[in-house]
Amino acid sequence: MIKRCGTIVLVSLMMLVWAGAAMAECRTWTQIQSSGFFIVGTSPDYPPFESIDDKGNIVGFDIDLIRAVAEEMGLQVRLQGMGFDSILIAVRSGQVQLGMSSFSVTDERRESVDFTIPYYKSGQVVLVNPDSGIRSIEDLKGKVVSAQIGSTSAEAAQSIEGATARIVDDASTAVMMLRNRASHGVVLDVAIAENYVQRFGFVQLDEALNYEEVAAVIRKGCPEFLEALNVAFEHVMKSGKLDELREKWNV
Numbered sequence: 038m039i040k041r042c043g044t045i046v047l048v049s050l051m052m053l054v055w056a057g058a059a060m061a062e063c064r065t066w067t068q069i070q071s072s073g074f075f076i077v078g079t080s081p082d083y084p085p086f087e088s089i090d091d092k093g094n095i096v097g098f099d100i101d102l103i104r105a106v107a108e109e110m111g112l113q114v115r116l117q118g119m120g121f122d123s124i125l126i127a128v129r130s131g132q133v134q135l136g137m138s139s140f141s142v143t144d145e146r147r148e149s150v151d152f153t154i155p156y157y158k159s160g161q162v163v164l165v166n167p168d169s170g171i172r173s174i175e176d177l178k179g180k181v182v183s184a185q186i187g188s189t190s191a192e193a194a195q196s197i198e199g200a201t202a203r204i205v206d207d208a209s210t211a212v213m214m215l216r217n218r219a220s221h222g223v224v225l226d227v228a229i230a231e232n233y234v235q236r237f238g239f240v241q242l243d244e245a246l247n248y249e250e251v252a253a254v255i256r257k258g259c260p261e262f263l264e265a266l267n268v269a270f271e272h273v274m275k276s277g278k279l280d281e282l283r284e285k286w287n288v
Contacts, residue, residue, distance in 0.1 A: 064131065064134055064259075065261065065262075066259070066262045069112070070111075074113040074115055075134040075135055076132070076134050077103055077114045077116050077135050077137050078118075078123075078128065078133035078135070078138070079099065079100070079118060079136070080118065080124060080207070082121075082207040083097075083121075083208050083226075084229070084232055085098055085286040086226075086228070086229065087099050087139070089118075098282055098283070099138065101282050101285070102137075102156065102273070103137045103253065105282070106269045106270055109269035109273060110265055110266070114135075117132075120207070121185060121187050121207065122186050124136040124138055124140075124254075125150055129150065129256055129257075134259075135255050137253045139157075139229075139251055140252060141159065141250070142155060142252050143249075149257070150256065151254065151255050152252040153253040153254075153270055154252065154267045154270050155250035155251060155252045156251060156252060156253075156279065157228075157288070159227055159228065159248070159250070160249060161193035161224055161226060161247050161249075162224070162230050162246065163177065163182065163222045163224055163242045164225060164230050164233060164234065165222045166215065166239065167238060167240045169240075172242070173244065174242060174244050177197050177199070177200040177221065178200060179200070180200050180201070180221035181200070181202075181222075182194045182200050182202055182203070182220055182221065182223065182224055183202075183203045183205060183210075183219070183220040183222070183223045183224070184205075184211050184223065185204070185207055185208045185211055186205065188208075189249060190208070190226065191204045193224050197224075203219075208225065208229065211225075212225075212233055212237075215239065224246065232287075253266065
């Protein structure tokens, strides 16, 4: 993989809009093959799927997986870190060729981007503090729940009847709100939730808010690139590499 030595490029919304005007055309599969790489947008605030290690490198299950997929395609990837809610804009503008950041497959997102085949099944759950007295979704009525902007966690949080959803910039901030008692619960992907249960001793409510599939996203109108990605994803899955990575990252 071509790396940036872990450097995170923080991209503002205005810069992404400007980039969209400058890059009107999708890079074709032939152009990507000729260049030898594709650019991957990711939001490294969602361990163990994507995060920043002690050396400043972007690491995680998603990162190892897209590296394995790229290797199957005879390509390398260049990572570009950004806010989660900016990735779809970057994909649509052509600033990045692929978004790899635990994207749940939804009909709304299908209207603006194409999904690869799913590589993971997930669901949204609620974590609470062990001494909160909250034991069910119904107990959240009249309470505050936090979640990350632009995510299906935010949608799930907003669907909790009688609860007030506080939507913040990233998942780590949503979790800190629970730790600091600024919220009564935090909504997260189940694999992410398990990570925080181990780290901070939270309690996971038994009832999941929903179940969903996770896939990578690319710009619409790039069928050859999408087909090549899907073939590579399938090979990684069938080869056992995906299972190795799930075991490595405990997802």
